[in-house]
Amino acid sequence: INASLTIDPHFTVGDVNRRLFGSFVEHLGRCVYGGIYEPGHPTADADGFRTDVAELIRELGVSTIRYPGGNFVSGYRWEDGVGPREDRPKRLDLAWHSTETNEIGLDEFASWAAGVDSELMYAVNLGTRGIDAALDVLEYANIPSGTFWSDQRIANGHPQPHNIRMWCLGNEMDGPWQVGHSTPEEYGRIAVKTARAMRQVDPDLELVVCGSSSAHMPTFGEWERIVLEETYDEVDFISCHAYYEPKNDDFASFLASAVDMDRFIEAVVATADHVKALRSSDKTLNISFDEWNVWYQSRYNEVDKITDVADWPTAPRLLEDSYSVMDAVVFGNLMISLLRHADRVTAASLAQLVNVIAPIMTEPGGISWKQTTFFPFALTSQLAHGRSLEVRLQAPTYASDAYGDVSLVDAVATHDEETGDAAVFLVNRSLTEAVTVQIDVSRLGDVSVVSAQTLHDDDIHARNTLEDPERVGLKENTSASIAGGIVSITLPAVSWTAVAVR
Numbered sequence: 001i002n003a004s005l006t007i008d009p010h011f012t013v014g015d016v017n018r019r020l021f022g023s024f025v026e027h028l029g030r031c032v033y034g035g036i037y038e039p040g041h042p043t044a045d046a047d048g049f050r051t052d053v054a055e056l057i058r059e060l061g062v063s064t065i066r067y068p069g070g071n072f073v074s075g076y077r078w079e080d081g082v083g084p085r086e087d088r089p090k091r092l093d094l095a096w097h098s099t100e101t102n103e104i105g106l107d108e109f110a111s112w113a114a115g116v117d118s119e120l121m122y123a124v125n126l127g128t129r130g131i132d133a134a135l136d137v138l139e140y141a142n143i144p145s146g147t148f149w150s151d152q153r154i155a156n157g158h159p160q161p162h163n164i165r166m167w168c169l170g171n172e173m174d175g176p177w178q179v180g181h182s183t184p185e186e187y188g189r190i191a192v193k194t195a196r197a198m199r200q201v202d203p204d205l206e207l208v209v210c211g212s213s214s215a216h217m218p219t220f221g222e223w224e225r226i227v228l229e230e231t232y233d234e235v236d237f238i239s240c241h242a243y244y245e246p247k248n249d250d251f252a253s254f255l256a257s258a259v260d261m262d263r264f265i266e267a268v269v270a271t272a273d274h275v276k277a278l279r280s281s282d283k284t285l286n287i288s289f290d291e292w293n294v295w296y297q298s299r300y301n302e303v304d305k306i307t308d309v310a311d312w313p314t315a316p317r318l319l320e321d322s323y324s325v326m327d328a329v330v331f332g333n334l335m336i337s338l339l340r341h342a343d344r345v346t347a348a349s350l351a352q353l354v355n356v357i358a359p360i361m362t363e364p365g366g367i368s369w370k371q372t373t374f375f376p377f378a379l380t381s382q383l384a385h386g387r388s389l390e391v392r393l394q395a396p397t398y399a400s401d402a403y404g405d406v407s408l409v410d411a412v413a414t415h416d417e418e419t420g421d422a423a424v425f426l427v428n429r430s431l432t433e434a435v436t437v438q439i440d441v442s443r444l445g446d447v448s449v450v451s452a453q454t455l456h457d458d459d460i461h462a463r464n465t466l467e468d469p470e471r472v473g474l475k476e477n478t479s480a481s482i483a484g485g486i487v488s489i490t491l492p493a494v495s496w497t498a499v500a501v502r
């Protein structure tokens with residue numbers, strides 16, 4: 001099977017914002033406790049954070065980290081997590097039926113995030129709380145000194161403000177599972193009031209209003225319209241969240257999950273632009289795709305969920321999905337979709353970072369390792385610079401039950417004008433056939449292939465585990481060659497590939 005595409009530096013979509021390579025740490029399961037933080041672990045630093053995990057996070061190339069939730073934030077009192085540890089209360093976490101010890105809070109997390117070279121993106125609680133608590137945490141985090149909360153931060157050992165720029169106005173308020181679940185009208189009102197108040201403190205904050213928790217929510221579309229009619233002038237981003245898993249072993253549809261993500265993004269852009277037109281606004285709203293991943297959510301609902309109200313554990317093993325090669329191919333394709341919409345998707349957060357539906361896993365007292373999804377994330381973050389380019393792709397299609405006829409191959413490219421570096425990211429969604437792709441790079445000048453790396457395994461269910469942590473990894477794709485300005489490369493069935501040219 002053959003396919004072809006053309007790279008032209010003039011076919012620009014938009015700048016690749018580094019914030020596209022964000023992630024997400026929620027107080028959920030073993031993401032914080034036993035994940036990034038494990039005092040007593042042989043690699044722990046003086047603050048109890050695992051340095052082996054921090055090193056993997058740096059290697060992953062994470063730009064921004066959303067914190068502290070997620071569903072968790074909708075019942076969270078941020079004040080519980082600051083000040084002397086011995087005074088911090090234990091609380092019920094209604095979202096995950098766990099006990100929150102509050103050993104880690106804003107100060108510890110902000111210092112840790114800076115240490116892994118990431119920007120902190122903070123979510124305020126608009127579930128059980130509102131304007132007051134949002135203003136307090138903003139004052140605590142960003143005001144240098146001389147006020148009640150800023151002086152508390154200084155007294156707590158943090159003389160410098162955390163200077164958080166990006167703030168989420170709550171989380172998934174459209175979801176019936178959310179503590180404080182609201183109608184779009186209710187949420188739109190509280191979000192706009194909170195945004196206005198926060199802007200009184202600092203007009204330059206970047207504010208994210210909640211879109212739908214999935215494109216398949218019954219309120220999808222209407223939620224965005226109503227919320228944006230209320231908040232449009234006061235916010236900078238609307239959020240999208242999407243998770244994918246195979247349904248009834250329909251792998252052909254699962255492999256085409258990025259089609260759903262494409263449609264989702266385009267629908268939210270259309271809705272945002274509709275509100276822009278209604279308001280005759282000059283301002284264009286962007287998307288923060290601040291939760292995306294493969295998540296075996298049905299397993300959580302059927303197996304993992306804690307239902308015993310008498311016993312809410314601390315840091316239980318929750319949502320610890322183990323990712324296969326096929327999952328990572330879908331995952332890499334979701335990154336292609338994000339890049340393809342780089343003009344409007346200017347921030348994104350892989351949900352989540354450690355142990356909880358994560359690219360990095362840890363064993364208490366033991367090793368940390370890379371899941372299959374680590375590889376497409378790290379390499380895309382490493383190679384995708386400059387501008388995202390539309391590729392003129394010609395490839396056969398296949399019939400999928402979920403999305404109709406879809407392309408067998410998907411691809412996007414990036415080009416950095418300053419360095420001349422370009423990268424092409426491709427997937428072959430075929431379950432059985434290899435595809436040879438001819439990539440016309442002649443418009444980039446006299447370039448050669450710097451590297452071509454592929455994620456593939458003859459066993460599409462192969463994965464990295466505690467027992468066999470290096471079973472799957474990237475391999476050099478030795479089929480890649482260039483002649484007459486055309487790169488030829490063969491993509492094995494169910495594979496993700498990144499080609500770097502210069």
Ligand code: AHR
Nearest residue numbers: 026070071072171172351
């Ligand atoms: O990432 C796991 C959960 O998924 C988050 O807490 C919530 O926002 C979403 O439903």
